[in-house]
Amino acid sequence: MATAPLAPGATIGILGGGQLGRMIALAAAPLGLKTHVYCPDPDSPAFDVASAHTVAPYEDEAALAAFCDAVDVVTYEFENVPAETAKIVSGRKPLFPDARALETTQDRLTEKTFLRKLGLPVPDFAPVDDRDGLAAAIAAIGRPAVLKTRRFGYDGKGQILVREGLAIDQALAAMNGQPAILEAFVPFRAECSVIAARGRTGEFRAYDVVENRHENHILRSSHVPAQIKAETAAAAVEMARKIAQSLNYVGVLGVELFLVDGPAGERVMVNEIAPRVHNSGHWTIEGAATSQFEQHVRAIAGWPLGSTRTRGEVVMTNLLGAEATRWRDLLSEPGAAVHLYGKGDPKPGRKMGHVTRVKS
């Protein structure tokens, strides 16, 4: 695959038409780049801001081929791009981040094994394929632990806390027969993330470490700067750099971390990697010199990365479900930047928008 840098006027293909694809498209336009969004859902919010779109299943080879012919480079907004889709695309156009980034992060077991091999601190883990495997894993790791499906989990879906007293069969039932992984429960003080980017030539830039608060496993708010020591933050960024370099990664990635207090002071452990722009990076639109979306576009375009300087104290709050109906109040609040994703149905917990407040 030729990987010459894009020129203004080129078209970025985006797999996935949700709010992340929408915000990538909105960041590409001011740089003179067009976008073509591919998504099976005819009501995709990203279609509204893209120069072209394709409605087709991810398995539709002919549609994927036509899509690839129409674009200059392909990226995605979700990590569950099917391996076959990634293969078809990669054979026709440069795919950033590439198929290896997808493979490594789609499966929690592959991901954790990759991280451990890199020498990064991760919670203890063991694969769980059946009842005996779960019993052995619990014996090795102890309780509490978290049993998770290896694939397709997000926002707490496909996981169960294995406390004292929880029957093995009950835990296993929650996996719905899917391959799983048992992870030691980490008594974290806080959850953090590093949003970083790596360019095609290896250039690496990270934003300030973000502190994230969750409710019902869904991101509630992100806070910058995180309340952690400078050396802990530096260690976290170093982990992200190691991950990106080892994967020969191109684009923005999110590395979710646990902040843990231990006898030797605070430290971070890697929870998971998101090979894409990340909800905990939305604050960068107003809160940093370059947004994560523009940074992603720059990276996959083969362009120089932008400054990641933070503009002040920033809080990004998700608008979940009916909370987005408060849009008018939020618009009246001085300094609140309101983002609505153009989604129709405000199901409880659904990410309908977000609001960012910067105190400079």
Add this chain to the structure above:
Amino acid sequence: MATAPLAPGATIGILGGGQLGRMIALAAAPLGLKTHVYCPDPDSPAFDVASAHTVAPYEDEAALAAFCDAVDVVTYEFENVPAETAKIVSGRKPLFPDARALETTQDRLTEKTFLRKLGLPVPDFAPVDDRDGLAAAIAAIGRPAVLKTRRFGYDGKGQILVREGLAIDQALAAMNGQPAILEAFVPFRAECSVIAARGRTGEFRAYDVVENRHENHILRSSHVPAQIKAETAAAAVEMARKIAQSLNYVGVLGVELFLVDGPAGERVMVNEIAPRVHNSGHWTIEGAATSQFEQHVRAIAGWPLGSTRTRGEVVMTNLLGAEATRWRDLLSEPGAAVHLYGKGDPKPGRKMGHVTRVKS
């Protein structure tokens, strides 16, 4: 016309598909609003970021009717919307700013007469319809003066400086037989502008006064804050408020001013009114709490206006013609926000993009 405030999910119709329409569309999307761009030019840059577009002449009644049926409110990105187009649209959907704002500002004579009636300082002027009229106007106003076509002038097109010695016939020839206006030449120290917005309920907000530098009559750069006294700036904003109020204006407007040094100190005179977002307001995208484009969307949507707070010392520089080929260098400059308009042909003097630098 019903003028209930828009709800997220509504569609804004935009007449005109250039960079201003494009940036309005890019500002509407994060607020959950869709855009439908109407433009005769099939290569309009705004089409790339709008949910829908119509390619048709501004005189096409059927196309305008279908366009109006598809949108909830209509705005425009250029002041030369034909009166007939405005009338057709106004009969079907709310048009903001309205037909009166267009009428008042499309004709320099009507505009200057309106401003003088409002009691605002304008250069002396007189209508010129023929050779005798020009001779009389020169006798009344003196030389140097500027002879301008009453309509369709922009970026210095359709005007000529009437110095000592310039033959009347030569001046008149430059008008190509069109009705004209002679204006006294103002020996200004600087050119300034006020970018302001008025909401549907009369709410008014202005940005800090902008100082503008031109080259060959084309805006080269805008600087904030302008090097003027606080009371001069306040007087300029007051003029914009008076204009907006008198027109019952809804949306963003740009008021171009001359800064003049006189025996009583510095003062401003009104040069012209742009009933739309304005090139000298592009700095607000990164340099103000709310961009002029979001502000315009808020105003025409019937929503509360946003904060106009300036974020620091801001310089916006237009990228004219081939200057946009420097995009890669500009992208490498820390803190430079690069905007490319997605136009094809970099004709000399054509506005291809801009770059904004904020020092905070």
